[in-house]
Amino acid sequence: xxxxxxxxxxxxxxxxxxxxxxxxxxxxxxxxxxxxxxxxxxxxxxxxxxxxxxxxxxxxxxxxxxxxxxxxxxxxxxxxxxxxxxxxxxxxxxxxxxxxxxxxxxxxxxxxxxxxxxxxxxxxxxxxxxxxxxxxxxxxxxxxxxxxxxxxxxxxxxxxxxxxxxxxxxxxxxxxxxxxxxxxxxxxxxxxxxxxxxxxxxxxxxxxxxxxxx
Amino acid sequence: xxxxxxxxxxxxxxxxxxxxxxxxxxxxxxxxxxxxxxxxxxxxxxxxxxxxxxxxxxxxxxxxxxxxxxxxxxxxxxxxxxxxxxxxxxxxxxxxxxxxxxxxxxxxxxxxxxxxxxxxxxxxxxxxxxxxxxxxxxxxxxxxxxxxxxxxxxxxxxxxxxxxxxxxxxxxxxxxxxxxxxxxxxxxxxxxxxxxxxxxxxxxxxxxxxxxxxxxxxxxxxxxxxxxxxxxxxxxxxxxxxxxxxxxxxxxxxxxxxxxxxxxxxxxxxxxxxxxxxxxxxxxxxxxxxxxxxxxxxxxxxxxxxxxxxxxxxxxxxxxxxxxxxxxxxxxxxxxxxxxxxxxxxxxxxxxxxxxxxxxxxxxxxxxxxxxxxxxxxxxxxxxxxxxxxxxxxxxxxxxxxxxxxxxxxxxxxxxxxxxxxxxxxxxxxxxxxxxxxxxxxxxxxxxxxxxxxxxxxxxxxxxxxxxxxxxxxxxxxxxxxxx
Numbered sequence: 001x002x003x004x005x006x007x008x009x010x011x012x013x014x015x016x017x018x019x020x021x022x023x024x025x026x027x028x029x030x031x032x033x034x035x036x037x038x039x040x041x042x043x044x045x046x047x048x049x050x051x052x053x054x055x056x057x058x059x060x061x062x063x064x065x066x067x068x069x070x071x072x073x074x075x076x077x078x079x080x081x082x083x084x085x086x087x088x089x090x091x092x093x094x095x096x097x098x099x100x101x102x103x104x105x106x107x108x109x110x111x112x113x114x115x116x117x118x119x120x121x122x123x124x125x126x127x128x129x130x131x132x133x134x135x136x137x138x139x140x141x142x143x144x145x146x147x148x149x150x151x152x153x154x155x156x157x158x159x160x161x162x163x164x165x166x167x168x169x170x171x172x173x174x175x176x177x178x179x180x181x182x183x184x185x186x187x188x189x190x191x192x193x194x195x196x197x198x199x200x201x202x203x204x205x206x207x208x209x210x211x212x213x214x
Numbered sequence: 215x216x217x218x219x220x221x222x223x224x225x226x227x228x229x230x231x232x233x234x235x236x237x238x239x240x241x242x243x244x245x246x247x248x249x250x251x252x253x254x255x256x257x258x259x260x261x262x263x264x265x266x267x268x269x270x271x272x273x274x275x276x277x278x279x280x281x282x283x284x285x286x287x288x289x290x291x292x293x294x295x296x297x298x299x300x301x302x303x304x305x306x307x308x309x310x311x312x313x314x315x316x317x318x319x320x321x322x323x324x325x326x327x328x329x330x331x332x333x334x335x336x337x338x339x340x341x342x343x344x345x346x347x348x349x350x351x352x353x354x355x356x357x358x359x360x361x362x363x364x365x366x367x368x369x370x371x372x373x374x375x376x377x378x379x380x381x382x383x384x385x386x387x388x389x390x391x392x393x394x395x396x397x398x399x400x401x402x403x404x405x406x407x408x409x410x411x412x413x414x415x416x417x418x419x420x421x422x423x424x425x426x427x428x429x430x431x432x433x434x435x436x437x438x439x440x441x442x443x444x445x446x447x448x449x450x451x452x453x454x455x456x457x458x459x460x461x462x463x464x465x466x467x468x469x470x471x472x473x474x475x476x477x478x479x480x481x482x483x484x485x486x487x488x489x490x491x492x493x494x495x496x497x498x499x500x501x502x503x504x505x506x507x508x509x510x511x512x513x514x515x516x517x518x519x520x521x522x523x524x525x526x527x528x529x530x531x532x533x534x535x536x537x538x539x540x541x542x543x544x545x546x547x548x549x550x551x552x553x554x555x556x557x558x559x560x561x562x563x564x565x566x567x568x569x570x571x572x573x574x575x576x577x578x579x580x581x582x583x584x585x586x587x588x589x590x591x592x593x594x595x596x597x598x599x600x601x602x603x604x605x606x607x608x609x610x611x612x613x614x615x616x617x618x619x620x621x622x623x624x625x626x627x628x629x630x631x632x633x634x635x636x637x638x639x640x641x642x643x644x645x646x647x648x649x650x651x652x653x654x655x656x657x658x659x660x661x662x663x664x665x666x667x668x669x670x671x672x673x674x675x676x677x678x679x680x681x682x683x684x685x686x687x688x689x690x691x692x693x694x695x696x697x698x
Contacts, residue, residue, distance in 0.1 A: 121289025164291055169539050171297040179301075188332050188440040189449065191542065198542040200330075200436035202443070205537055 006098045007037040009067045012046065015056050016064035021122070028053060065125045071097045072118035073108050079119040080112060080142050080157045080212065089119065113143040113210060116160055145190065145209040148183050154211030155180050161208040173199050175209060229295060232256065232284040239273045240266070256281060257293040322545040329433045330542075339434065346421045347459065348499065355417030356496025357503070363409040376400050392580045403576035406624060407569050411493045416561050418460040418492035423556040427548035431456070432540045439538050445524025446480045446531065447472075448538035454481055458489035461564060463656040465489070466663055476533035479672075482664055483527060486656060487676045488520035490648045497627050498644050508641040508698045515645050519683055571655050579614065588613065598681050603688040604643055605634055611643070615650055616657075637698030638691045646684035649676060 011032075018024055032038050038054070041047040046060030056064055074093040100108065106129040109115075114130045117123055140147070142157045156179045161167055170176070174194055184198070185191040190206040192199055236252040244251050244265070254262040255277055267274050281292070288295050328334045380394045394401050425431060431453060439449030451472055458465035462485045469481040490498060502509040582588035595609035611625035626643055629635060635643065661669035691698075 117289075163537075166537055167291060167294055169537065171294060173539060173541075174301070176294075176298055176301050184327075185330060188438075189436045189538070191330060191436065199539055200432065200439070200449070200542055201539040202439055202448070202537060204535070205539055 004037065004040070008040055009098060010094075011035075011037050011041060012056075012060065012064040012067045013071055015047070015054060015060070016068050019056055020061065020064070067097070069125045069127060070100045070105055072122065072124040073097075073105065073112070073115070074100065075118045075120075076112050076115050076124070076142075077108055080115075080210075111141045113140050113147070115142070115158075115210070119158065142210055142212050145181070145183065145192070145206045145211055146186070146203065148211055148213060150183055150186060153180060153182050153214045155214050157210045157212045159208055160210055166205060166208060169205070170209070173197075173201075180214065181209075181211060228284050228287050229256070229292070229299075232280050235280050236277055239270075239276060241270060243269070253296065256284070257291075257296060326433065326542070326545045329430065329545075330436055332437065335433075335437045339437065342425065342430070346425065347418075347495075351414065351417045351421055351492060352496060352499040353503075356414045356492075357500055359413045359417070360410055360496065363413060364405070368405050368409045373401055373405070388584065391583075392577070395580070397576055397579045397583070399573055399576045402579075403572045407565070407572040410496075410624060411568065411572075412561070412565060414492050414496040415460065415564055416557065419557045419560045419564075420553065422457065422460055423553040423560075424548050425456075426556070427546075427552050429543045429545050432542050435538075435540050436542065443535065443538075444528065445484070445521060446528030446533075446536075447477055447524070448536040449540060450536075450538060451477060451481050454485065455489060458485045458491065459495060460492045462486070462489055462491045463567075463653070463659050464564065466656060466659045469663065474533060474536060476531050477536055479531065479664060479668065480524060480527050482660060482668075483672050483675070484520060484524055486660060486672050487523060487649055487679060488516050490516070491653075493624075494648065497624050498648065501627060501630050501640060502644060505637050505640065505698050508637055508644075511698075512641055512644050512648075515683065515687060516648055519649060519679070523679065568655065575614075575654065602642055602646060602681060602684040603692065604639055604646075605629075607634060608643055612647070612650060615647055616654060638688070638696070641691070641698055642684050642688045645687055646680050649680035649683055 032054070038047065041060070042049065046057055046063055048055045048057055048060075071093060074097040075089055078089045078093050078096070105127065109127055109129050114126075115124055116126075143154075144160075145154065148154050156175060156177050158177055159167065159170055159175070161170070174197070175181070175192075179194055182193040183190070184193055186206075189200045189202055192201070233249070233252050233256060236255055237248045240248045240251055242248065246254075251262060251266065255266065258281070263274075266277070285292060329338055377394045380400070381390055384390050384393065391398060393399050396402070434456070435449035435452040437449075438452050442449055442451055451469075453471070454465045454468040457468055465485050466482055469478045469485070472478045472481055498512070499509070502512060579588070582591070591613050592609045595612050596606045599609045599612060600606055607629060608626070611629060614625050626635075626647060629643075630640065657669070657673055660672055663669075664672065690696075
């Protein structure tokens, strides 16, 4: 039974990646014709079959989005907190994601500072907890540099930027995952120390550096 | 550079495989090793792409295919992946050969923290500007030294001798005027450049070299970034802006270091409009020296125009907000040798750059007067000048102001010495002249750096704003019955 559930969730995730993120209407279905999981999905009203093609229904999209979110949060957790070796991330996450229930998902998301992308750069759909992110009680493990306290040290967990120019500036400074940063000042600009160098950067750049407090 | 050869898995390997394939295609005649060229190609370095395109055009499409193949493996750009591996390798080597000792905080670091602290930093900036720019460059350089050079040496000894000699040597009145007349090559061109502008600029560059050598400028950039973001610039623009207080022409050239076209345009415009150069600053400070209230108002008005125009342009010009980072080098005591060398090279560059322009300006003024073209232009300027409440003699100052901004300021100085201006008029004239069209050199630089269309629009814009602001200032002073 457990395996059946996992299979269903994996299928939903695949369909999400192909149809929603790949922006195609439907996915080829011929290989999966006799799969039990597909039949389940159809009977649950999550999937529609048209001309040998599979597509997600609205309810299916909602469910798939949640699965994707759990999967990518699990990946982040493995990389950022357990510092898992890269090739194991996918396998471990694949098992782990199915164990995450709703409350656990919120806690993980909060601990990680509400990440917006997975370690591979794909978007994590936001959950309800991401919206009211400012007033929380749970202590974060990973947070944007902007939320680190002054005089505290953090290790860069990842860079959250789609802007190549900004990324190149980060590379120029040497702000890369695993680099240790000492935050010296936040206003009027952020001042950080890495090794023997000090850099000043603006708020926008500081918000794109996610650190793990050490 | 050697990237670690052990691979973790199939994805990690693809970078090394792609690099190997590219290396195999390249020939050996590049100035860099094939591996280095390959790495730069993977990072899509434009210069290297062009170099290979020129040398081996046949392989480019092949290389592009390899690169797009390897890119598909990574969510981040390849240069990021390479940077990660390079950092790991560096760390591996460093951990084997370097031991780090914890060092105690030095005094320099405490001063550095004060400079970057917003509460202590701005008063400190004010002190630096007050003592460095006002006391040292303005009062001592532009006041004492220039006064001595101009009055005691030039006017008392040199000019009379020059006038006598050349009047004797050149019998024709017209040519006499060109050389030793009121606006003559020697009496005006050389006098202004050697006795007035040279010392002021020298003092400014001395000041600039000192703050540059201590490492203060990046700290200033960091302090001012938030404010500059509002006017569409980043903290990095602080360097051309501060330089603009020395020579706006040179500063316009330095706007090249700004990363986007939008920032360069905004900086060029603000330099043309609201940043007075040292020559101008020297004369204006001397003019307003006796009227402290007028000086405060002048500084306030110029600053307001600077921020307001910057704010508006940033709103109107489309484009991305600039992002800002800068390295903060350790503070250190300035090195005398460095300062003297830097000041010397800058003054030398500047002097040979402006001397011909000064002489040219003298010739143009002479020509303009001879052909009566200037009379026409002065006549055209009389209307706006009287509209802002200035005596019509000031029209001449504005016209000459175009040939060099400081010429105009110096002309104003003569007007003031002749007792032709009240305190109010002095303020209005100084405001208009500071905002007025850039000097001919900066005008040409604007055209050269921004293209003739933009350069011309910027110049026209400053002309309009200068008179509009002066008009408003005059109106306010008059209507509220303020006399300074």
